[in-house]
Amino acid sequence: MITVDTGFAGPDIPPAQSLMTVLGIDTRRLGPDYWGAIQDAGRLCPVCADRGRCRAALADGTAALGYTSFCPNADLLGELEAAAAGGLVTDWA
Numbered sequence: 001m002i003t004v005d006t007g008f009a010g011p012d013i014p015p016a017q018s019l020m021t022v023l024g025i026d027t028r029r030l031g032p033d034y035w036g037a038i039q040d041a042g043r044l045c046p047v048c049a050d051r052g053r054c055r056a057a058l059a060d061g062t063a064a065l066g067y068t069s070f071c072p073n074a075d076l077l078g079e080l081e082a083a084a085a086g087g088l089v090t091d092w093a
Helices: 015-022 032-047 051-060 063-069 074-085
Strands: none
Touching: 015 032, 015 051, 015 063, 015 074, 032 051, 032 074, 051 063, 063 074
């Protein structure tokens, strides 16, 4: 099985990675064309103005319902969610 190394581990896991898990996005099943986008999503988190809001939404279980209203990665996460639901994906446009 191929896994995507996001470059983050432990307490440094960015909210985007946690949100992907909440949304049911299995990054291991997405094709290599998505891997750069997944890493970019995680790199945006440390400089995001809404990081605290995201962490709070993840903690209280509302992130999956409300992330689109504050997350700068919302469009990408929506595409990844749709792609992951469709099975193994090899192309991201």
